[in-house]
Amino acid sequence: MRIATGILIAVGLVLAAAAEAHHAFATEFDADRPVALRGKVTKVELINPHSWIHIEVVGEDGTATTWMIEGGSPNALVRRGITRDSIPVGVELIVNGYQARDGTNRAVGRDMLFADGRPLFFEGTQVSE
Amino acid sequence: MKHSMTRLNRSILAVAVAGALASVAALPAAAQSSDSGPRTAWGDPDIAGVYAQYTTAPLERPEQFGEREFLTDEEFAEVENRRLTARELNFESDTEPGTAADVHYNLDQFALGANEGVSSPNRRTSIVTLPANGRIPAALPQVAERRTANQARTRGREYDGPEFRSLTERCIVWSSTLPPILPGGYNSNMQIFQSPGYVMIQGEMGDPRVIPTDGRALPENLLPQWNGTSVGRWEGDTLVVETAGFRRETAWRNSSEKLHVTEKFTRVDEDTLDYAFTVVDPETWAEPWGGVYPITEMENVLFEYACTEGNYGMANILSGERAREREAAAGQ
Amino acid sequence: MTRIPNTAFILIAAVICGACASDEADGDTVEFPRTAGGQPDLSGVWQAVNTAHWNLEPHVPGYPVLLELGAQFAVPPGPGVVDGGEIPYLPEARAERDRRFANRLTDDPEGKCYLGGVPRSTYMPYPFQILQNADDILIVYQFATGTRRLFVDGAEPAPLDSWMGWSNARWEGDTLVVEVTGFNGQTWLDRAGNYASAGAKVTERYTPLGPDHLQYEATIEDASVYSRPWTIRMPLYRIVDEGFQLLEFKCEPFAEEKVYGHLRKPGTEFPEEVRSQ
Numbered sequence: 074m075r076i077a078t079g080i081l082i083a084v085g086l087v088l089a090a091a092a093e094a095h096h097a098f099a100t101e102f103d104a105d106r107p108v109a110l111r112g113k114v115t116k117v118e119l120i121n122p123h124s125w126i127h128i129e130v131v132g133e134d135g136t137a138t139t140w141m142i143e144g145g146s147p148n149a150l151v152r153r154g155i156t157r158d159s160i161p162v163g164v165e166l167i168v169n170g171y172q173a174r175d176g177t178n179r180a181v182g183r184d185m186l187f188a189d190g191r192p193l194f195f196e197g198t199q200v201s202e
Numbered sequence: 203m204k205h206s207m208t209r210l211n212r213s214i215l216a217v218a219v220a221g222a223l224a225s226v227a228a229l230p231a232a233a234q235s236s237d238s239g240p241r242t243a244w245g246d247p248d249i250a251g252v253y254a255q256y257t258t259a260p261l262e263r264p265e266q267f268g269e270r271e272f273l274t275d276e277e278f279a280e281v282e283n284r285r286l287t288a289r290e291l292n293f294e295s296d297t298e299p300g301t302a303a304d305v306h307y308n309l310d311q312f313a314l315g316a317n318e319g320v321s322s323p324n325r326r327t328s329i330v331t332l333p334a335n336g337r338i339p340a341a342l343p344q345v346a347e348r349r350t351a352n353q354a355r356t357r358g359r360e361y362d363g364p365e366f367r368s369l370t371e372r373c374i375v376w377s378s379t380l381p382p383i384l385p386g387g388y389n390s391n392m393q394i395f396q397s398p399g400y401v402m403i404q405g406e407m408g409d410p411r412v413i414p415t416d417g418r419a420l421p422e423n424l425l426p427q428w429n430g431t432s433v434g435r436w437e438g439d440t441l442v443v444e445t446a447g448f449r450r451e452t453a454w455r456n457s458s459e460k461l462h463v464t465e466k467f468t469r470v471d472e473d474t475l476d477y478a479f480t481v482v483d484p485e486t487w488a489e490p491w492g493g494v495y496p497i498t499e500m501e502n503v504l505f506e507y508a509c510t511e512g513n514y515g516m517a518n519i520l521s522g523e524r525a526r527e528r529e530a531a532a533g534q
Numbered sequence: 535m536t537r538i539p540n541t542a543f544i545l546i547a548a549v550i551c552g553a554c555a556s557d558e559a560d561g562d563t564v565e566f567p568r569t570a571g572g573q574p575d576l577s578g579v580w581q582a583v584n585t586a587h588w589n590l591e592p593h594v595p596g597y598p599v600l601l602e603l604g605a606q607f608a609v610p611p612g613p614g615v616v617d618g619g620e621i622p623y624l625p626e627a628r629a630e631r632d633r634r635f636a637n638r639l640t641d642d643p644e645g646k647c648y649l650g651g652v653p654r655s656t657y658m659p660y661p662f663q664i665l666q667n668a669d670d671i672l673i674v675y676q677f678a679t680g681t682r683r684l685f686v687d688g689a690e691p692a693p694l695d696s697w698m699g700w701s702n703a704r705w706e707g708d709t710l711v712v713e714v715t716g717f718n719g720q721t722w723l724d725r726a727g728n729y730a731s732a733g734a735k736v737t738e739r740y741t742p743l744g745p746d747h748l749q750y751e752a753t754i755e756d757a758s759v760y761s762r763p764w765t766i767r768m769p770l771y772r773i774v775d776e777g778f779q780l781l782e783f784k785c786e787p788f789a790e791e792k793v794y795g796h797l798r799k800p801g802t803e804f805p806e807e808v809r810s811q
Contacts, residue, residue, distance in 0.1 A: 107299065147312070363791070375784075524800075
């Protein structure tokens with residue numbers, strides 16, 4: 074029996090392939106460089122192997138810096154109706170993550186939220202179709 | 203060099219042919235079911251679709267089950283209850299901030315943290331069913347020798363450039379898309395496409411395998427390929443696929459280029475196929491091993507996985523290491 | 535595979551077209567394989583045989599992009615495949631094309647093992663395989679293991695941009711018409727810098743020309759780049775080698791030094807032992 078889509082399913086079993094680490098994230102990004110960023114979206118790359126969302130962060134002195142924030146593959150999002158218009162340019166995001174080890178303005182987005190606190194892409198407890 | 207038939211002649215011919223077709227015997231109807239299951243328009247068993255590979259059974263059998271292949275009714279009820287229970291999307295990080303484990307994007311935000319909500323009941327205690335204890339046989343000593351030799355060869359050079367990074371970091375091949383296909387971490391889905399005389403199988407993050415189903419044997423001298431070479435045949439309602447001729451570097455589960463995989467796809471019900479496999483590699487395991495698990499149709503599409511095109515990660519890994527080296531040099 | 539016996543078609547054609555026997559292409563068309571549903575069966579392995587992958591426009595022979603490669607990698611001459619000869623670029627777009635040509639060694643995505651997109655994948659100098667059933671058509675390209683799914687009678691728009699685009703197809707008589715949109719704008723049309731933007735719409739037409747030939751046309755519309763839609767046209771030739779199976783051309787390793795070489799650890803070089811693997 075197929076489970077209706079729209080309900081995420083919990084299973085206590087860890088998939089063996091979690092050990093197949095795609096990525097040396099800890100080499101790319103620095104656990105000792107946490108960042109909390111707030112900025113307006115300038116570009117959205119919903120691509121593989123990882124998505125990248127570009128935001129413009131305005132510092133206290135008024136200078137604007139563009140940050141690239143790394144996320145996940147968009148393939149499951151596509152199946153849930155996410156399109157290229159789902160994150161409009163100009164919308165404000167809050168990003169908690171870790172900065173690139175080489176000190177450039179890149180970060181992996183541990184959590185990405187809209188300014189009102191909603192998580193990026195999904196809100197609430199169920200995935201909507 | 204346009205086709206020179208006039209439109210009028212084509213219409214006349216089309217009408218005549220249509221009339222003739224109506225009286226040509228043995229024209230197969232659109233996909234029809236026989237007692238053994240749905241068929242394609244040309245009469246092969248219909249196994250086409252997009253399938254989720256997620257299953258509740260673990261790859262290897264937990265030791266407490268011994269040689270027991272199936273769950274009891276009580277055990278199965280518990281597994282089913284967990285499988286069917288909705289859970290909250292976990293946007294709160296459950297890893298310790300400031301640790302390497304926390305340096306990762308949030309899988310749930312991209313709907314990658316679970317199995318995308320599609321799966322089938324599985325009464326088995328494990329995916330592996332051969333050998334009888336449901337556990338993968340121990341690797342032969344030469345496997346450790348190969349790995350030691352490889353590590354010695356590249357020691358100290360792992361970050362010099364891209365060439366000694368993993369096949370996934372290099373966007374060459376994801377082991378979870380190679381035959382035998384086992385459930386993977388995310389995007390663990392495959393497409394099966396059928397046309398007369400061929401089946402195409404492609405894992406969402408993998409390469410297409412175009413498999414002739416005319417029962418031809420594997421060629422004698424196979425050119426090594428990352429995905430090997432596959433040939434197929436129908437045995438009743440089961441598609442049997444043989445794959446061999448892997449490159450040495452593919453090393454699926456540390457196997458050698460002698461790896462030979464047999465896969466069997468059989469429709470179980472309208473939503474489910476049984477995916478069974480056997481693995482033989484005399485330079486990796488002393489005995490064949492294999493297993494079976496259900497794959498479940500998802501009414502959706504696989505999306506393009508252009509990996510190397512978007513691989514900022516490789517550049518970031520290398521530049522990150524260059525930065526670390528500069529820091530280390532400056533600190534001296 | 536069940537198919538209508540060719541003799542039935544030939545008999546019918548002879549009865550109907552006795553008066554047009556001089557039109558020799560008629561006999562060829564009716565021998566093209568057909569599916570159970572009556573459409574041309576495009577299944578098989580195909581390849582373009584021309585210099586379109588070098589340059590869609592007419593071109594004289596040219597120097598290799600790296601002089602030390604000599605005649606082996608010089609550009610051969612070609613009459614071009616563009617209807618009307620030249621691509622109707624807007625003036626600033628033609629300048630952009632020329633800029634890309636000047637920078638082709640570093641910028642051509644083909645050299646990075648990036649997917650060829652549409653229509654370039656069709657006429658890259660490698661075979662591709664079409665698999666066809668009534669609902670869907672799949673095309674598998676040898677280069678970089680590209681694949682496209684053509685949704686027959688599909689009407690969904692592209693959910694996201696992609697390298698190979700999003701393909702909705704329909705039959706118009708014996709022609710498969712494929713409308714491709716949703717490009718990410720990062721592919722080129724050939725090795726000469728010809729290009730389209732992400733807003734391009736490509737309409738392909740595949741029409742049987744004979745039992746082992748297809749006619750391929752692609753019309754490209756992109757108002758930000760061209761002054762009008764334009765069309766390329768070429769035959770596709772069936773690979774008839776017995777037992778032919780498409781081989782893998784996973785070019786990712788061969789592009790690594792090109793793409794990431796500038797990030798190599800200082801004092802080290804590309805390890806030659808990798809080259810001989």
